[in-house]
Amino acid sequence: MALQYFEWQTVADKIVAEVTQNRESAIALLPNGAKRAAGILSTLEVSVSDALNDAGFRLHDNRLEISAGGLNLIYEVGKQNDFGGLAEEEFCKVALQLYLFHEIHHVAQGLIEFEDVQALKRTAGPDKLGELDVIADTVAAQLFAWNFAATQEDFRRQYAAGFLAALHFMVEYCFPAFGFPLEKRHKVQRALGIVLMAIITERAIDRRDYESDFDIALYASFSQNFSELAVLSYGGNPSPAMHSVVRTMKPQSVKAVLRLLDSGQVGEILAMTRALV
Ligand SMILES: [Zn+2]
Numbered sequence: 001m002a003l004q005y006f007e008w009q010t011v012a013d014k015i016v017a018e019v020t021q022n023r024e025s026a027i028a029l030l031p032n033g034a035k036r037a038a039g040i041l042s043t044l045e046v047s048v049s050d051a052l053n054d055a056g057f058r059l060h061d062n063r064l065e066i067s068a069g070g071l072n073l074i075y076e077v078g079k080q081n082d083f084g085g086l087a088e089e090e091f092c093k094v095a096l097q098l099y100l101f102h103e104i105h106h107v108a109q110g111l112i113e114f115e116d117v118q119a120l121k122r123t124a125g126p127d128k129l130g131e132l133d134v135i136a137d138t139v140a141a142q143l144f145a146w147n148f149a150a151t152q153e154d155f156r157r158q159y160a161a162g163f164l165a166a167l168h169f170m171v172e173y174c175f176p177a178f179g180f181p182l183e184k185r186h187k188v189q190r191a192l193g194i195v196l197m198a199i200i201t202e203r204a205i206d207r208r209d210y211e212s213d214f215d216i217a218l219y220a221s222f223s224q225n226f227s228e229l230a231v232l233s234y235g236g237n238p239s240p241a242m243h244s245v246v247r248t249m250k251p252q253s254v255k256a257v258l259r260l261l262d263s264g265q266v267g268e269i270l271a272m273t274r275a276l277v
Contacts, residue, residue: 002072003092008048011089011096012066016046019143022150029155031215033135034142037104044107046100057103059112064103071099073177077264084172094169097147101140102133109136130186131219134193135234138217141166141197145215156210160201163215167198168266176264182255185222191261192220195273196231202270218243226251226258229277246277 023030023038030038049065052058058065074095078084083091109132111117120129145162152158171194180187196218204214217234226249233243257272 002075003068005048005050005068008068008071008092008096011092012046012048012100015093015097015100015147016041018147022147026146026150026155029150029159030146031142033105034101034139034146036108037101037139037143040108041100041104044104055114056099057106059107064107066100066103071095074099074173077173077177081172081264084169094144094166095173097144098140098166098169098174101143102136104143105136105139106132108139126184126186127189127221130190131232131234131240134190134219135217137170137190137194138197138215138234141170142215157208160205160210160214164198164201164205167194167201170194171198171261171269172264172266175262178262180262182258188258188261189220189222192258192273193218193231195261195269196220196277198270199274199277222254226254229254244277249276 019038020042023042027035027038044059044062044064046064046066048068048071049058050068052065052067052069056067056070071092075092078091078095086094106112111120111132117129120132141163144166145159148162148165149155149158171191175191180191182188197214197216200218201214204210204212213235219232219234219240221230221232222228227247229246229249231243231245232240234240253272253276257269257276260269260272263269
């Protein structure tokens, strides 16, 4: 059985209290993109609702409602996998943070009304939505990592570990929960961006290079036949820059990775992507 909305509400109250407390003591440690989201969070009343239909969240005056249905999709994937060895309560705290922080950043982006999302698809195109989502995912992982590390002595090392754990959690539970089929190109491109960020963070941790900007957003774009890949990076507020271009990809192996992205098999996805780039 999934959790009731009022059970999620208890988790949400704990998280908001934690962020508020850490904001008072450790705001300087928060990455810039995430500072704004944390500031917005502190002005809102967060409530979990089971009446949002398909919307992920709804903002009305100072009240942000997030969807119990969305949270429970992640919960179900976790439950099928024994919560990845975490206690159920811990798992729910991670799921709620990543979900809430993602939606909070959409508020910071001004991407709030369902109609505006549809208008953006018609005008700038779905790719732009994929970019805005990967940036919101990144801010969610940054806020999670900061909230986890804020009270610890070796902040930057713990922050890197927390950031990587958040990305793994997304690949393992959130991707299968929401499903990223190959035909939805902007969704697999967003998902691959997260996987590439995990690989970059892994490498930084291996080198004990905790001061580098491993925690910036990456968005991947493929050519029509999947033989070329361009990766854009976004430092802070949207400022796209070329991160890398790969020109020698075998379309079949690219498609094999992209098809696996929402399978939850985090080890295999990372291994196949490492071989790709
Ligand atoms: Zn989103």
